[in-house]
Amino acid sequence: MTRPLRVGIVGAGPAGIYAADLLTKDETLAASGTKLSIDVLDKLPSPYGLVRYGVAPDHPRIKQIQGALHKILDKPEIRFLGNVTYGVDLKLEDLRRHYDAVIFSTGSDRDRPLDIPGIDLPGSHGAADFVFWYDSHPDVSPEWRVDGTSVAVLGAGNVAVDVARILAKNADDLLSTDITDNVHQGLKAKGITDVHVFARRGIAQGKFTPMELRELDKQPGVEVIVYPEDFEMCEASLAAAEDSNQVKTNVKILQNWAIREPRGEERRLHLHFLHRPVEVLGTDRVAGLRTERMELTGDGGVRGTGEFVDHEVQAVYRAIGYLGSPVADLPFDEERGVIPNDGGRVLDMDDQPIPGVYATGWIKRGPVGLIGHTKGDALETVTNLVADRGSFAPAEAPEPEAFTALLAERGVPFTRWEDWQRLEAHEEALGEPQGRKRIKVRSREEMTRIARGEA
Structure with a gap:
């Protein structure tokens, strides 16, 4: 050729x-x-x-x-x-x-589905939809109501941790980032005091990185709470902590949080391990979450104990994987x-x-x-x-x-590389008066017009 x-x-x-x-x-x-x-x-x-x-x-x-x-x-x-x-x-x-x-x-x-009763109630959301909203994806609605004072996040990966952190964070602490005004106002209107993260498996099986985990505890006005009764470690869990620096570090961080004295912050972020979501409660909208207490099987897996716990929450965010x-x-x-x-x-x-x-x-x-x-x-x-x-x-x-x-x-109306650079310069100019790296343009139509020099 x-x-x-x-x-x-x-x-x-x-x-x-x-x-x-x-x-x-x-x-x-x-x-x-x-x-x-x-x-x-x-x-x-x-x-x-x-x-x-x-x-x-x-x-x-x-x-x-x-x-x-x-x-x-x-x-x-x-x-x-x-x-x-x-x-x-x-x-x-x-x-x-x-x-x-x-x-x-x-x-x-797309969000991986979770087939449990009540998962389609109003107030039950997929993490992907929420992430696209707070990241101002041009193909999602700019409107999002962050309802409730107590909310649940399902999952034990970095996305779950991100969603929990954004839900707990003071909206004004995001003003140094590239978020758009509608996201800031949507988050500022929230009245959340408690965010509960539920992981089906144990502390050694979490998929989040130590960096993501530590960031939960670096938010002003937010206290991370870990429950000592969730600290079950089987033989496989101990081996995982021995073989992987990431697992070992995660376990150590969580153990330190579990034994420290409460700080009495105005907002709390609760980490629950060995809790399997079995039902989203409510009739017209989310009113709670029922979980089953799990126990480790010794090989890194878990099984149900038949003990169920009801948690009063007004919203559920599902972060159990993408498709x-x-x-x-x-x-x-x-x-x-x-x-x-x-x-x-x-x-x-x-x-x-x-x-x-x-x-x-x-x-x-x-x-x-x-x-x-x-x-x-x-x-x-x-x-x-x-x-x-x-x-x-x-x-x-x-x-x-x-x-x-x-x-x-x-x-x-396609955009070329030089068009993107024009749009990028525009976003950076929007952020400059506020000392921000950039402020995103949210609308696809506006992005296209600016990029192609038609605005």
């Missing part, structure tokens, strides 16, 4: 951007003299995906990852095209006509929320690889690991793509201009 290898990547979050970066660094392609032309597409006018719309606003250190992603998208071989919705503006056959290979990195954007959404024209594993694949090679209904079609990130392996883990995942996919490059049919219209001409013909 004398022309550049054309690769389209659907999804401009960390997984897709890391895949683009690894392609530009691939030694096999470099040794063969193969040039690259990569388009990274996203349904939003902005790049960065989860880093922009899935990380809590009071996590500036994690948001700094945007700097590294920016450098990658700045590479001459890579072109960002935003506001392009796969499955609406384009089909797979369109991508196959313009690219030699396509990588899907669409992530996980990917079905991707047009591709097989989908609904139970796992992923595209069926083998090492990133997308598989058809007969479990055979679809030539030239790949997946990476959470849509490939499910929502596990931290943002940095997507690098290794992308490496596997890219390595297999490079190995397969002689086996898939070349694109019929590989010229970059042919693809953007198709978008223009279909009336897609």
Whole structure:
């Protein structure tokens, strides 16, 4: 192939951007003299995906990852095209006509369901919806009522901890972040005094990181409460704490919190372990949560004790995991929320690889690991793509201009890399008078107009 290898990547979050970066660094392609032309597409006018719309606003250190992603998208071989919705503006056959290979990195954007009575009552929410709201995702409603004085968060991972922290935090403490006015006002109106986090398993099985855990205790006016009766440790739990520094640190932090004297803060964040949610109570809306006390089985698992506890709460936030959404024209594993694949090679209904079609990130392996883990995942996919490059049919219209001409013909108001930089500068200018890094533009239409210089 004398022309550049054309690769389209659907999804401009960390997984897709890391895949683009690894392609530009691939030694096999470099040794063969193969040039690259990569388009990274996203349904939003902005790049960065989860880093922009899935990380809590009071996590500036994690948001700094945007700097590294920016450098990658700045590479001459890579072109960002935003506001392009796969499955609406384009089909797979369109991508196959313009690219030699396509990588899907669409992530996980739905809450995993919890099948218990009352889970659909008003006041019962999925964490993804709440996270998208406080991160001002342009495709969700700007309105959210944070009801109740006592609320429950279900889950034992970083998302559960993030949601609990935001619910307990004084809204004014977020004014140094990039939150929009509607989020600040929505959180400022809350009357929450108690946030209860419920984990089905024990203290050694929590999936949160020590950094996330410690941040719970660094909020002015918030006291973290841990209950000594939840400190059951079986043989597997002790072994986990011995083998993993993360588990050992988490256990030590929780033990220290359990034995310290109360501080008497105005708001309390309760951490409950070995409590399995079995029913959301209420008739017209959430009025409580019933949990079953669990006990460890010795191998890291748990079993029910038959003892039930009712907790008076007025809202429930479910943070038990994310699922990917079905991707047009591709097989989908609904139970796992992923595209069926083998090492990133997308598989058809007969479990055979679809030539030239790949997946990476959470849509490939499910929502596990931290943002940095997507690098290794992308490496596997890219390595297999490079190995397969002689086996898939070349694109019929590989010229970059042919693809953007198709978008223009279909009336897609797409944004380019320089458009995003214009929008980013606008957001930074909004934040500057208040000493903030930026203030997000919330509306998709406004984002697009500003980015394209039409505002």
